[in-house]
Amino acid sequence: MRVLLVGDYPPPHGGVAVHVQQLHASLRERGVETMVLDIGKGGRPAPDVIPVRTPAQYGRKLAGFLHEGWTVHVHTSGNNPKSWMLAATAAVHAPRSPRVITLHSGLLPDYLAHSLSRRVFARMALAGYSRVVAVSGAVREALVRCGVPPEKILVYPAFCGSQVRPGEATPAIQEARARRKTLLAMAHHPSPVYGRALMFRALRRIADERPGVGLAVFGPGTRSEEFMRDARESGVEALLENLWELEHAQALALMARSDAFIRPTTHDGDAISVREALTLGVPCVASDVCVRPQGTYTFRAGDAVDLAAQVHHALEAGPTQGVSPDAGPVLMKLYEDLTQSTILGGEIDAAR
Incomplete structure (x- = not known):
């Protein structure tokens, strides 16, 4: 064959x-x-x-x-x-x-x-x-x-x-983890589908209740003027750990060291990153735009208040483990x- x-x-x-x-x-x-x-x-x-x-x-x-x-x-x-x-x-x-x-x-x-x-x-x-x-x-x-x-x-x-096998954490990942009492992670893309603006609004709310929180973002578009403008206007610039684009094994290394992984998308198929987080035992919060794997904390799509609330629930519950197809x-x-x-x-x- x-x-x-x-x-x-x-x-x-x-x-x-x-x-x-x-x-x-x-x-x-x-x-x-x-x-x-x-x-x-x-x-x-x-x-x-x-x-x-x-x-x-x-x-x-x-x-x-x-x-x-x-x-x-x-x-x-x-x-x-x-x-x-x-x-x-x-x-x-x-x-x-x-x-x-x-x-x-x-x-x-x-x-x-x-x-x-x-x-x-x-x-x-x-x-x-x-x-x-x-x-x-x-x-x-x-x-x-x-x-x-x-x-x-x-x-x-x-x-x-x-095939979910984290690589070695880069110095930037290690430093981000050391700086933050609570470290969230999110895969970024410049498309509005990925929910950057929504995540920034929710992050501001989360930070008000959880001092020491940070959001590690990785992926294309994190160096753009639009990205930095949205961060400033949302008041979350100091809360971000911008890791640019990571090799996949490094992204898994970041995910494995995070307290929760967030998927704030407006549309989705079957997100690999959600299943990767659950496979690694990392709490995952994702929009309810599609059926999510068992163990995912879902929030109402487009609702920053509900997203922040579900992140709090996930962090309080701690590590989890999902079935890995x-x-x-x-x-x-x-x-x-x-x-x-x-x-x-x-x-x-x-x-x-």
Whole structure:
């Protein structure tokens, strides 16, 4: 069995890219011959990772793997036209090559609900896939409304619990931990979806009741003028530990040393970071915009008062432990079944 993963690969360390990286490692550890076609903006050398930066380069590489009969697993958000074009191009006719796609974004239902043409294109793009993996029930329901057969869809979180392995804490992480009596952590992105403004409002309230609190933020956009302006206007500039962009293992090291991890998003699929926090035994507070794993403290989306209250509850309760699903074995079994079906189908055709 040979598996090609198609999707973003770190850096940067977004949710899809991290899952592709973890799934790649999980399959390799299980002895599966696996490669990654990296369509993101990374390019850092990694074993068995092929960076492609132009449509022509992508097409040539993909065609070679399809011709050789690799099982191809596409990972994409599903919340923009580029994502659906990727889905469509990877589903071209290739009888010897089973196809699987995971759709990751919590924005997908709203994107598809916007117009009939989007739903029709999505149904057509997914027709060439043997199985479609939806990271949440909401994503599954949106796909079913498009006309994707329900029996074709597998709902499973894009998470490999066995790969949650914190690295060494950087000096900056160690210093942040030492400076703060209570250290919260949050993954940042400049998109409003990540809830920066809401978190800053809640942090001001938390600090009024918990002297010595700090918020460690990491991710893209933390050096921007907009970020610093929002911090000043919210009165939380002195409460921030700005760690810029971290390698994923370092982000896990920060998370493991934090008193709570916060996910104040306005939309979500199945956030890897939430499951990572719970796997590490770190209390996690997240918005109620989607179904969260058991053990998560949820707050009403957009409500800074409720967010602050749930952070207090989480801190008072202390360390927790959540169940850690692992997509690695589940997907490996799926690949094996599809490979056997393809071989059997080829043998039947040859006998006719």
